[in-house]
Amino acid sequence: MNDGKKKPVAKMDGSRRLLLGATSVLGGISAVGATAPFIVGMRPSCKTQAEGGPIKVEIKDILPGRLGVHVWRLKPIWILRRNNEMLENVRAATSELGDPKSAKSMQPAYCKNETRSIKPDVFVAVGLCTHLGCSPRPNQGDGFLCACHGSRFDFAGRSFKGSPAPLNLIIPPHHYADDNTIVIGEDPPA
Numbered sequence: 001m002n003d004g005k006k007k008p009v010a011k012m013d014g015s016r017r018l019l020l021g022a023t024s025v026l027g028g029i030s031a032v033g034a035t036a037p038f039i040v041g042m043r044p045s046c047k048t049q050a051e052g053g054p055i056k057v058e059i060k061d062i063l064p065g066r067l068g069v070h071v072w073r074l075k076p077i078w079i080l081r082r083n084n085e086m087l088e089n090v091r092a093a094t095s096e097l098g099d100p101k102s103a104k105s106m107q108p109a110y111c112k113n114e115t116r117s118i119k120p121d122v123f124v125a126v127g128l129c130t131h132l133g134c135s136p137r138p139n140q141g142d143g144f145l146c147a148c149h150g151s152r153f154d155f156a157g158r159s160f161k162g163s164p165a166p167l168n169l170i171i172p173p174h175h176y177a178d179d180n181t182i183v184i185g186e187d188p189p190a
Helices: 014-041 046-051 084-092
Strands: 055-058 067-072 075-081 122-126 174-178 181-184
Antiparallel strands (some): 055 181, 075 122, 174 181
């Protein structure tokens, strides 16, 4: 029974207040710790990001005669800054090539030319051999050599006659955002 009198409220002493505060802080930390994996789990994985959209690549630091390698859709992308000697080799080697005009090969229409590029001095290609997918390497100044089965390519990624590679290297869709930036994985804006 209630006789109408209020019961006195017990005041908290300092140790109880400290215990309540510490418990609240630890509870908050636990809540954040429990939800963090779920929040991080909502981000796309590295594999998904790599398989995704276009990438931007700065080319100002790639010197003439040098090859830069980047990754797009889990594939190596070569960006070769061709020097004058390399360009001369591209123009001179046509009689030794299996598909010199790149009629059977995969490249965007804007790269279906002698140098298989938008700008003659910058070559962009998927760095995988069209025979069995190994990654060729630069070969003593005359192009690229695939060490797996001996396929040879010139500095425009065109396969030499007698190579196991049936097609030229693939040229991915790309365009220039500015003089020093290539967007790989996206055709030029209309």
